[in-house]
Amino acid sequence: MTSRIPPTESADAEVDIDVVIVGAGLAGLSCARYLAAGGLAVRVFEAEAEVGGRVRTDEVDGFRLDRGFQVLLTAYDEVWRLVDRDRLALGRFEPGSRIWQGGAFHDLPDAFREPGRIGAALRSPVAPLADKLRVARMRSTALMGADLGEPSDDGRRSTLDELRARGFSERFIDGFFRPFLGGVFLDRALSAPASLFQYLFRCFASGDATIPAGGMGRLPEAIAEPLGDAVTTGIRVRAVGPDSVELENGSRVRARRVVIATEAAAAAALTGEASPSSTRAVTAWFAARTAPIERPVLLLDGAGEGPVNHLAVVTEVAEGLAPEGWSLVAASGSEPFTGPVETFVPRALEQMKRWFGADVERWGHLKTHEIPHALPSVDRSSAPTPGFRVGSDGIVRVGDHEAFAAIQGALRSGRRAAEWILAEESD
Ligand SMILES: Cc1cc2nc3c(=O)[nH]c(=O)nc-3n(C[C@H](O)[C@H](O)[C@H](O)COP(=O)(O)OP(=O)(O)OC[C@H]3O[C@@H](n4cnc5c(N)ncnc54)[C@H](O)[C@@H]3O)c2cc1C
Incomplete structure (x- = not known):
């Protein structure tokens, strides 16, 4: 069912403002910040009680649990246009990862970022030497010159096609790229566009993966703060038109x-357009008296056993996530995790016992986040968009799906749309 309203014919509506924005996720907040900075009167309406959309943090028994484990890459320049980095007090992950394979964990250090670990990187049994050299070549040449702003080709090739074309062995693809990129794309099939892989590879290679002190939700809070009363939370927009919305x-x-x-799905419901398919994400949060690993490192399931694809002890990464004396563990599954979400925790605990031993029996389960529409699937048949879209109805669409x-x-989507609106206004 669509929820469109015709253009307003009389001036009897409640308020008169320049731009109304539906949704206070990162795209809506970014759009609002640039419009406000450009001198326009903006109102943002958010259905949920808090800003942030998919980037939010729940408080449970003194623990701060992100709504699905995620990380902030310092290479994302759009963030630093809006937020003072010091304010987020970022905790950083160790470069590289630690991979479960053949019944044991093995480090795969990033020797480019930690040259002192080059010996360990070369000795790591996770990858044949030829694959390590291919990664080195990718880092030092082909992928590193390009713009860090956004993916830059037409996106028609899949990530899996790209890795195979670059000559990576199936063993390394299965043992490293599937769990690592499965954590990034939330999909171990590696069907995301090669351009997105190349872009994110450059981001991971050029900066740190981090979590703000207090959790990822601190990011949208910091972006929203200067907007003050322009953002109203806890009120859903139920219909949209070219010059008004109905609450x-x-x-x-x-x-x-x-x-x-x-x-994407909510936009489709409002406009009547088709919604892209999306990937599901599951993260189970556990409290532990003793950290299963006392390092800020990302652990990956290189054996494909599942259901946990990637795991981090986030209290080893960032401050302010757990009460004193506790560690907080995030265990995440990626597509194709199948089965009802209730089965995730018992199966994950069995897997964790193989990883860390009987101590896992003393972990307390805090909460499981299931996000059915975590990431929009990207249509690989279409050319890249400017990052936003103006429909034939005159309504502007922004968001990660655009x-x-x-x-x-x-x-970026929010900023680009704001720049377009400001340019239209000044004509
Ligand atoms: C589990 C998970 C892990 C991720 N990992 C990473 C990562 O590590 N790194 C990374 O860069 N990205 C990651 N992402 C992706 C990133 O979080 C999203 O791309 C981004 O947050 C999308 O922002 P958005 O503003 O486009 O949409 P959203 O955040 O979905 O915002 C949309 C907002 O609109 C509101 N809304 C919907 N309908 C209405 C209505 N009718 N009226 C009013 N308000 C409405 C919603 O409540 C929501 O607040 C991850 C996402 C998930 C879910």
Whole structure:
């Protein structure tokens, strides 16, 4: 069912503002910040009680649990246009990862970022030497010159095609790229566009993977703060038109321009357009008295046993995530994790016992986040968009589904749309 309303014919609507934005995820907030900075009167309506959309943090018994494990890459320049880095007090992951394979863990250090570990990187049994040299070549040449702003080719080739074309062995693809990129794309099939892989590879190679002190939710809070009362949370927009929106309480808010900044499925419900398919994500959070590993390192399932694809002791990474004396463990599954979510925790604990031993029996399960539409699938048949879209109805669409599925994509989408609106206004 679509929820469109015709253009306003009379001036009896509740308020008169320049731009109304539906949704206070990263794209909506970014759009609002640039529009406000450009001197326009903006209102943002958010259905949930808090800003942030898919980047939020729940408080449970003094632990701070991100809604699905995720990381902030310092290479995302869109973030630093809006937020002072010191304010986020970022905790950083160790470069490289630690991979479960053949019944044991093996480090795969990033010797480019930690030259002192080159010996360990060369000795790591996770990858044949030829694959390590291919990674080195990828880092030092082909992929590193390009712009860090966004994916840059037409996106027609899949990541798996790209890795095979670059000559990587199936063993290394299965043992490293599937769990690592499975954590990034939330999909071990590696069907995401090669351009997105290349772009994110450059981001991982050029900066740190981090978590803000207090959790990822601190990011949208910091972006929203300067907007003050322009953001109203806890109120759903139930219909949209070219110059107004209708709130769930029945009131109409009129504006010269309407921006839809919701996730793809909600945008489709409002506009009647088709929604792209999406990948599901599951993260189970556990409290442990003793950290299963006392390092800020990403652990990967290189054996493909599942259901946990990647795991981190996030209290080893960032401050302010757990009460004193506790460690917080995030265990995440990626597609194709199948089966009802209730089966995830018992199966994950069995897997964790193989990884860390009987101490796992003393972990306390805090919460499981299941995010059915975690990332929009990117259509590999289409050319890249400017990051936003103006429909034939005149309504502007922003969000990761209009750009690319990442924090940087959402923020960039909002900024690009704001720049377009400001340019239109000044004509
Ligand atoms: C589990 C998980 C892991 C991820 N990992 C990473 C990662 O490590 N690194 C990375 O860069 N990205 C990651 N991402 C992706 C990133 O979080 C998203 O791309 C980004 O947050 C999308 O922002 P958005 O503003 O486009 O959409 P959203 O965050 O979905 O915002 C849309 C907002 O619109 C609101 N809304 C919907 N309908 C209405 C309505 N009718 N009225 C009012 N408001 C409405 C929603 O409540 C929501 O707040 C991850 C995502 C998930 C879920």
